[in-house]
Amino acid sequence: MEPRPYRTPSVLLASDSFKGSASSRRIEDLLEEGVRRVVPDCSVTKYPIADGGEGTVDAVINACGGERRTAVVHGPLGDDVTAEYGLLPDGAAIIEMAQASGITLIEQTLDNAIDASTYGVGQVILDAIDAGARRIYIGLGGSATSDGGTGMAKAFGVRFLDAAGDPVPCGLRGLRAIAAIDTSGIDPRIGRTEFVALTDVSNPLVGPSGAVHIYGPQKGLTADRTAKADAWMRHYADVVEATTGVNVAELPGAGAAGGLGAGLVAFCGARIRSGIETVLDLIGLEDVMDSVDLVITGEGRMDAQSANGKAPVGVAQRAKRHGKPVVAVVGGRADDLGAVYRMGVDLVVPAIPGPASLDECIARTAVNVPIAGETAMRAFLLGRDALSSPAP
Known part of the structure; x- marks a missing residue:
């Protein structure tokens, strides 16, 4: 059995802001930078989102x-x-x-x-x-x-x-x-x-x-x-x-x-x-779900409360209606994210490559977020390649 032919993937970026660090729009620009390090000709659609707060x-x-x-x-x-x-x-x-x-x-x-x-x-x-x-x-x-x-x-x-x-x-x-x-x-x-x-x-x-x-x-x-x-x-x-x-x-x-x-x-x-939910309805996020291969969302910190009406989980639930994989890039995360995974997020990628203070993390946003975006993209391709490889 021959492997499936390669097709340039399409990615939807729909992240909340990283409060105190960068707006939704800025975070998505940085994520795109990381995604294109892996697939330069990737199709990228960006929807800045918010849950009623800033942005x-x-x-x-x-x-x-x-x-x-x-x-x-x-x-x-x-x-x-x-x-x-x-x-x-x-x-x-x-x-x-x-x-x-x-x-x-x-x-x-x-x-x-x-x-x-x-x-x-x-x-x-x-x-x-x-x-x-x-x-x-x-x-x-x-x-x-x-x-x-x-x-x-x-x-x-x-x-x-x-x-x-x-x-x-x-x-x-x-x-x-x-x-x-x-x-x-x-x-x-x-x-x-x-x-x-x-x-x-x-x-x-x-x-x-x-x-x-x-x-x-x-x-x-x-x-x-x-x-x-x-x-x-x-x-x-x-x-x-x-x-x-x-x-x-x-x-x-x-x-x-x-x-x-x-x-x-x-x-x-x-x-x-x-x-x-209201913001996602207003911006028509689901209208593009069928045309993308991967959804990358995010927020400044992800914890158990993120499962209760926070932006990334709202995005993940919409994506799952269309069978799309979801990666969340976050500034920081709690030890236990079981509730978030149960709500539709498939992978959480912290944008913190090593030990650092909050001020250091904020100062390195423009460096760390593209790295996390690159990691998200490589994880998606790894999973896709595994699925498309012929059985032994």
Whole structure:
């Protein structure tokens, strides 16, 4: 039996960003460099992806076209920031909440964690509505805030009042004083707009797995304050339910972005959806699956949590519907990736050739990622050659 004739392989690159190191687009350029070291004439298709966090706007606009827009809005502590979002050809808008209220915009201190507001997110949403958007996708990753979406709602005209009828302070600290919520002044266009909240987490608003306990510490909230802050959030959820009839306390995903998921559901009627699944639908990733031989995905660090709605597993599951092998190139990995392999990833290639500090790894991204891409390609060819060799 003669070996099968050689055919130049086709590769799909669909990687998330390596946070703190390189964007999705940059990572895919470096992976392509490595792939072409092995097969210079290889056909390469690139789809930058994201799961609702950093790079979501870029991924969707890159694939779908549309217009990039900017709005000068309030940052987490009220200073002006410039937030970018996208208007898609079908009239929808794609927004990353972190552009206006992201964790990289302020220091992670206790005061900042308590005071940070999503008011700027509401301003971006209003800017998109002014531009004609009637469906708005909002990525909930990378927040600096834990205000339950109250800042956003204030931008829409909702009033949060204390027992004396006065407005409560911004941020998490204001939640404890809320006695009434007045929605009579909300911009009527909010009710005529479809909202889809994109997240890769399923945390409820309150409790041990809620917004404050799980994500508060990374925003600057100290351990001795989390129980009290969670009680403020629970009080807020109770007042929201009494006012709107919407129970957001235990709703999966309501705790995303410090409770912005809850605010979007309560005041905008939003649907909470998987960020990566929605992004992959928007960019039409499956449309090219049948025409490729290998899928290479990736993220900065892969661990057991990667199996729960993270970008590489989302890509792998789409690829497996079409019978395609999947390699994940990662900046770092956990010891046990059994859950990731069970979800469709066939091989994980760390982009770390030897012992190194985090700073050294970041500095060597442009060297290490092409090496990992080369390794992924050689592993694919090794498997293909083995399958095509005649039986002894």
